[in-house]
Amino acid sequence: MIRQTPVIPAALAVWAMAAAGLLFGWPCAALIGGCAVAGGVLAAIRSLRWRPAAVLLVLVGALAACWITLVLRDSESHPLRAEAEHGAVRTLRVEVADRPHPLRTAGFGGRQGGADRVALPVRGAGADLLVLAPVRHWGELLPGQLVTVSGRLAPAKPHELTVAVVQARGDPADPTPAPIWQQAAGWLRAGLRQAATVLPAEPAGLLPGLVVGDTSGLSPRVAEEFATSGMTHLLAVSGANLAIVAGAVLFGLRLLGLGPVVCGLGAGLAMAGFVVLAGPQPSVLRAAVMGGIGLLGLVLGRPRSALPALAWTVVVLVPLDPGLALNAGFALSALATGGLVLIAPRWADRLRAKGVPPGLAEVLVAPLAAHLVTAPVIAGLSGEVSLVAVLANLVAEPVVAPATVLSVLATLAMPVHHGAAELLVHAAGPEASWLVLVGRHAAATPLATLRWPGGWVGGLVLVAAIGAAVLVVRSPRARALAAAVLVGAGVVLLPTRLTGAGWPPTGWSAVACDVGQGDALVVATGDPSRAVLVDTGPDLSAVIGCLRRLGVHRLPLVLISHLHADHIGGLASVLADYQVGAVGVGPLHEPGWAWQQVNRDAASAGVPIVDLALGQRWEWPGLTMEVLAPREVPSTLGRDPAGTPINDASVVVRASTPAGRVLLSGDVELSGQAALLASGQDLSAEVLKVPHHGSRYSLPRFLERVHPSVAVVSVGAGNTFGHPSPLVLDALTRGGTTVLRTDQDGDLAVLPGSDHPHLARRGEPRAPPH
CATH class of the missing domain: 2.40.50 (OB fold (Dihydrolipoamide Acetyltransferase, E2P))
Known part of the structure; x- marks a missing residue:
């Protein structure tokens, strides 16, 4: 099939030009373009068989090289x-x-x-x-x-x-x-969000994301579970959504007995409308160009195969936007399409030859083929491999099409009749709930994900592993050996994952939970089932998982350092799932919405809120905690009602534990740290929770005064703030501090040592947001 598609060499050359130019500079794009043209000329001279492909390579390569080189050069040399x-x-x-x-x-x-x-x-x-x-x-x-x-x-x-x-x-x-069409699209998207509110919260947040990529109301818990289960692609509008919509329109027009020209034009208009509605996402553009080529063939009475359409899509889109060459969404969409075109039909043929009914064979192989070719890219981006993705997508896929069609119809009906739109949303509700259920159970499966090296190296290693697996599958003897190895690994690893063997380490004094871009720290008391929780992370689920892994059942105190969302996001679930004695809050009750939320959550759980004050102390067997700050609270937040003043008003606590003193610094920045230094208090501690996720707003004098032996940075992978700052990390390490971070090491436990405390890592950090 590839030999009968002369545009493929040109498509590969165009992609290589743009990718090399982005990675190594515009001269590399020009060099690869020149090599492609020279290779095409040589092939045209030496072989009649490859002449069509060679001619296309010369023409497309020359034009694309000129255009891509100019675009990249202008971008690299721009004065901004x-x-x-x-x-x-x-x-x-x-x-x-x-x-x-x-x-x-x-x-x-x-x-x-x-x-x-x-x-x-x-x-x-x-x-x-x-x-x-x-x-x-x-x-x-x-x-x-x-x-x-x-x-x-x-x-x-x-x-x-x-x-x-x-x-x-x-x-x-x-x-x-x-433009009027963008206003109409925005109005329709808002209508879908409004119509979806008739569903429970999680399905209501999922439907707009499933159909038009609007994840503004999506539950963080659902997003995390979809990432773990390999279903994140359902949360971002993709080429599959466009194909479903265009296919439904085409099918309906054909049922009406209309000719190919009308059917093609109708489906084309549907695709154009969907691109405006959902936005020009890379995967949507890829599907739109491919679909347009296919519809053109339908109108002209000359059906086109998918592989040439995919190649022409690359030839058209990448020169227009060279950034697509390194765009993960575009790469995943193109690879998945290639897998469905090249691999899935062969596997389906083999299954049918073994007695699997037609239709069922295609359904079984499609998610496996798509996952196989996209797994290296996903592994390189996320640093993990989902072991449940194929099964989860196989179970979820049957409801995606009806949910998409019903939701699009609801979107179009909302401006005309609210009741009809809500009825359609109700019809899509069970499908959305099913997707949430599948993602939740798949994410909760032991061994759902496997840690993997990230970046280019991780992707290439997985390509090699997949290649080796293909070779093994072809050999009966190797298959038997591989099956024995997998069974043995399962016998060893599965009980470990189920029982949590090895975690938590015996004698832990404090644990920094990996909750993403936020804080949640657990401090042990003398009773292994009781602990104090300082902050609750940004979402409802991550902190619960950490507490369960630690075997904590009761929380005499949940201390909130300050009322930012990445510190209070999990409070509602903590209060719902655990016996909590009290919620401690500092004197600054800002932002107002967050203070109201904390009060509502505490009142619903029947848990009192206590005010924390400078010098306040608590004692439990094996644990003493003392409030060191804030000494003064700003009377006004000035022009920054949500940022630095609230961070500087963080409650700073020092905990005395069997492992030594642990300074829990919240998000204090320059002003808050300066106030602590000016207070004359003894700030020394063996363990430091680095302020504000390691942000660059830390005073070297503050770090020197604390002079910790070990430090933990609670930070989210792939965050957009640049946390942690290399300057802060360097300052700590130069002072002899051992620094570990949750985005790289997972949950971090502080343990007593002979001379100074040491850190143990759980080693399974959460994946970054997709």
Whole structure:
């Protein structure tokens, strides 16, 4: 099939040009383009058989090389890159290029389950930019609007066309109206969110994400479970959604007896409308171009196969946007399509030859083929391999199409008749609930994920492992040996995972839980079933898993260092699942929404709230805790009602444990640390919970005064804040401190040692958000 598709060499060359140019600079793109053209000329001269492919390679290679090289050169040499390196403050007139993407890393007062900030791709000053801004006002912008943004520039991620990140100050200024079709799309998306509220909270948050990629109301617990079970692709609008919608329209038009021209045009309009509704995501664009090529063949009476359509999609899209060459969504979409085209049919043929009914064979092999070819990319991105993804997607897939079709119909019906839209959403409710159930049970399966090296190395290692597995499957003797090895590994590993053998380590004094970008620390008392919890992390599930692994059943005190979302997000689930004596809160009751939420959660559980004050002490067998800060609370939050002043008002506690003194510093920044230093208190501790996830706003004098033997950084993998700061890590290590971090080492336990405490790692860090 590949030999009959002359456009494939040109597609591979185009992808290689763009990828090499992004990774190594625009001269590499020009070099690969020149090599491709030269190779095409040589092949055309020497072989009649490969001449069509060679001619396409020469023509496409030359055009693509010129265009990609120019785009990359302009991006690399853009003056805003240099300004971003120096943190310049600029005011720019920009055009919104895509819908705002919610950032749930929280930590600055964002509401649980919602977004604190948004990442907004824009185009301005002749370059691609990314605006990071508060969700208020910025989250309402639509593609095509012109706005004025003021803020400090910061360097963009390497190997991207984006030349700088703008950290917005204030609201968007002088916005123009969005194009009418974008306004209509925004109105329809809002209608779907409203209609979905008739369902329970978790399915209601899932449906907009499943259909149009709107995850603003998605439960963090569901997002985490989908990531563990390999179902994250269902939360981001993809080519599969577009194919379902276009296929449903095409099927309906054919039932009406309409001809191929009308059917093709109708399905094409449906695809165009869906792209506007869902946004030009890379996987959607890939599917739209492929679908357009297929529909063109239908209209012309010359059906096209999927593989040439996929290749032409690469030839068309990558030169238009060279950044797609290293875009994970585009790569995963293209690889999954290739797997379904090249691998799945062969496997289905073999299953049918062994007696599996037609239809069932295709259903069985499709998720396996797609997962096989995409697993190396996913492993490289997340640092883990899901062992339940194939089965979870096999069980979930049958309900995706009806849920998508019903939700799209509800979206279209909402402006016309609310009752009809809600009826359609009710019909899609069982499917959404089924997806939540599948993700939850799959994520809870022992050995659901396997840690794996991240990055390019991890991806290539998995490619080699898959290749070796294919060779093993072809040999009966090797199959028997591999089966014996797998059974033996299961006998050893499964009981360990089920019983939690080896964790927690005997005699632990404190544990920093891996809850992502947030804080949750457990301090042991003399009773192994009782502990004090300091902060509860950003979501409802992660802290519960940590407490269960530790065997904790009762919490005499849950101490909240301050009321930011990444410290109170799990409070409701802790109060619901555990016996809690009291919730301790500092004197600053801001942000207001968070204080109200804490009061509601505590009142619902019948747990009292106690105010924490400077000098307050508690004692349990084997544990003493004392409040060291805040000494003063700001009377006003000034212009920053959600950030630094609240961090500096964090409750700072020193716990005396069998492992030594543990300083729990909340998120105190420069002002809060300076106040602690000025107080003259003894701040020395053997263990430091590094302030504010290791942010760069830590005073070297503060770290020197504490002078810990070991330090833990509670931080989320892949966070957008740059935590932890290399400057802070270097300062600690230069002082002789051993530093471990939850994003790399998982849960971290503090243990007594002969001379000084030491750290034990559980070693299964949570994957970053997808």
